[in-house]
Amino acid sequence: MIIDCHGHYTTAPAAHTAWREAQTAAFDAGGGAPAYPAVTDDEIRASVQDSQLRLMAERGIDLTIFSPRASAMGHHRGDEAVSAAWARACNDLVARVVDLFPQHFAGVGQLPQSPGVPIERSVAELRRCVEELGFVGVNLNPDPSGGHWTAPPLTDRHWYPFYEAMVELEVPAMVHVSAVTNPNFHATGSHYLNADTTAFMQLLQADLFRDLPELRLVIPHGGGAVPYHWGRFRGLADMLDRPAVEDALMGNVVFDTCVYHQPGIDLLVDVVEPENILFGSEMVGAVRGTDPRTGHAFDDTRRYVEASALKPDEREKVYEHNSRRVYPRLDRRLREQGR
Numbered sequence: 285m286i287i288d289c290h291g292h293y294t295t296a297p298a299a300h301t302a303w304r305e306a307q308t309a310a311f312d313a314g315g316g317a318p319a320y321p322a323v324t325d326d327e328i329r330a331s332v333q334d335s336q337l338r339l340m341a342e343r344g345i346d347l348t349i350f351s352p353r354a355s356a357m358g359h360h361r362g363d364e365a366v367s368a369a370w371a372r373a374c375n376d377l378v379a380r381v382v383d384l385f386p387q388h389f390a391g392v393g394q395l396p397q398s399p400g401v402p403i404e405r406s407v408a409e410l411r412r413c414v415e416e417l418g419f420v421g422v423n424l425n426p427d428p429s430g431g432h433w434t435a436p437p438l439t440d441r442h443w444y445p446f447y448e449a450m451v452e453l454e455v456p457a458m459v460h461v462s463a464v465t466n467p468n469f470h471a472t473g474s475h476y477l478n479a480d481t482t483a484f485m486q487l488l489q490a491d492l493f494r495d496l497p498e499l500r501l502v503i504p505h506g507g508g509a510v511p512y513h514w515g516r517f518r519g520l521a522d523m524l525d526r527p528a529v530e531d532a533l534m535g536n537v538v539f540d541t542c543v544y545h546q547p548g549i550d551l552l553v554d555v556v557e558p559e560n561i562l563f564g565s566e567m568v569g570a571v572r573g574t575d576p577r578t579g580h581a582f583d584d585t586r587r588y589v590e591a592s593a594l595k596p597d598e599r600e601k602v603y604e605h606n607s608r609r610v611y612p613r614l615d616r617r618l619r620e621q622g623r
Contacts, residue, residue: 287607290564291348295335297327311362351392357462359397360430368396379417391419397428404445420614424457431466439490456500459483472570480508493536506543511555540564549588558598
């Protein structure tokens with residue numbers, strides 16, 4: 285199988301997106317949100333059939349691990365109640381996609397995070413996503429403030445109640461920020477990649493995985509700057525009297541292949557062990573255009589993996605086996621489907 289670990293519902297029906305704008309506008313005006321609109325199964329089918337499903341078929345991707353649109357999580361908008369209602373609506377919609385296309389999608393949940401709110405208040409939605417909706421993972425935003433980084437580092441005990449629930453439920457988290465309000469940062473061009481790099485450095489500086497050895501984190505977008513500066517991180521670990529990066533982090537951290545050119549993928553697979561790479565494309569997402577140098581879509585990441593120096597057995601790990609290991613609930617679900 286070819287499993288895409290990084291897909292977002294970027295093509296959600298217009299009524300869903302319009303409700304979000306009405307919800308936040310009502311909050312800003314001091315009123316209550318309107319009722320959530322009716323969205324038909326036909327609208328959901330139409331929203332994915334000529335986008336995600338068509339591209340998956342064209343690119344030979346069997347299944348996408350699918351979550352709400354990351355840039356729209358918007359944890360900085362409204363208050364805790366607004367975020368909770370929005371997360372629930374987004375997760376319910378993703379669950380309907382999965383129910384309609386169970387052979388093609390597996391769900392990952394959005395959290396009702398809100399700046400200044402203890403993360404343990406997100407545990408209830410995590411449990412609902414896993415135990416009621418059948419999701420296999422969750423997206424965790426290390427910066428609910430929208431680019432101002434007011435939350436404690438991911439290694440702070442602030443996060444431990446949530447991590448402990450993740451371990452109990454056997455689900456990993458993709459560390460994924462949302463939209464940004466800080467004008468210094470472009471959302472997908474800098475904020476996302478900054479967050480990936482920042483998360484890795486936070487993990488290097490602390491003993492999170494010594495405390496929680498079964499915790500699994502996915503750092504997307506090829507790990508941000510990490511593979512390119514692998515020597516810097518190894519050197520910093522030595523300077524800071526920390527354990528070697530390979531020993532302290534790479535049993536618990538994996539990167540995806542959301543890197544949109546061949547030299548980037550070549551570097552990733554040369555620096556990072558195949559066991560620590562999951563195939564991902566983030567389609568239809570951050571970069572939707574066609575590369576004029578190749579004539580192919582930037583986010584057609586399978587082409588880069590196929591053209592890389594990975595051996596056949598290593599490609600199998602990247603395409604399938606690593607995702608089944610990191611997402612054990614996905615593996616069980618696939619086995620139940622006879623796959």
